[in-house]
Amino acid sequence: MTTLFFDIGATLADGVREPDGSWLLTPLPRVSQVLDALAVEPKGIISNPGTEQDAAERLTVALHAAFPGRFTDDRLLHFGPKDSRAIFDDAVASTGGPADDCVFVGEAPAERAFARTAGMRLAPHPVFARAAIEDRPVFWTSIDVPEVGGLGVLKSVANGTEAVPSRTSSPHLVLAMATGLGVEALRQAGFTTEVRERVENTAALSP
CATH class of the missing domain: 3.40.50.1000 (HAD superfamily/HAD-like)
Structure with a gap:
């Protein structure tokens, strides 16, 4: 165990x-x-x-x-x-x-x-x-946030999955950490995401 x-x-x-x-x-x-x-x-x-x-x-x-x-x-x-x-x-x-x-x-x-x-x-x-x-990786992920719903909807979706918003560079672009399951949940909720490099030992990337 x-x-x-x-x-x-x-x-x-x-x-x-x-x-x-x-x-x-x-x-x-x-x-x-x-x-x-x-x-x-x-x-x-x-x-x-x-x-x-x-x-x-x-x-x-x-x-x-x-x-x-x-x-x-x-x-x-x-x-x-x-x-x-x-x-x-x-x-x-x-x-x-x-x-x-x-x-x-x-x-x-x-x-x-x-x-x-x-x-x-x-x-x-x-x-x-x-x-x-379970030995599943965590990725830095850029998330495009639509005007309708905005950051409030993103927070609600992220709280229900393996995703943690890390930095908001604008009302429409957020950098988050997420697993593959988290990315899929975000996409199913209508968010456009770009999966970038694995988090591992890295500090936050630029969105």
Whole structure:
């Protein structure tokens, strides 16, 4: 079974440091639904809580408060810098299985690059965790948005499929990440799309 490891900040949640030093995490859109859909898969964390005393413990408390019952195996919680493959190697070792049975889900291309060197599969957003489990690629995709319906319709369609709008360069042109399933759903909804290169370790392209 594949083990999923998630970054926290900007991937799972937005974080606010409280005056008493504790963290308050607010789940990002679609994340809770994704985690519920992946209920049977083991889930862990690879995240940097900072260097303050008890930082990892405080972030763990906030994680369980924001996502109760989703991250239940403390052996899969890994906190520290993600500036080399070391923490990713540690995460793989904690599963007792091969690196190819592990997925790192994180928004930062540089961190995904380190995870890849450790042999892990990658997902640039929680929405694509299932695709990573099934070894399906995610592509940068340009979307032409018609005047009728516009961005509101695009958001509604994207929220129901494997597509995540990344940048809007105009009301009529959006750059998104999407799997093949996501692209097909967008086209069936009437959007013209241009599939470009795979996301993998890349930052956003120009629309």
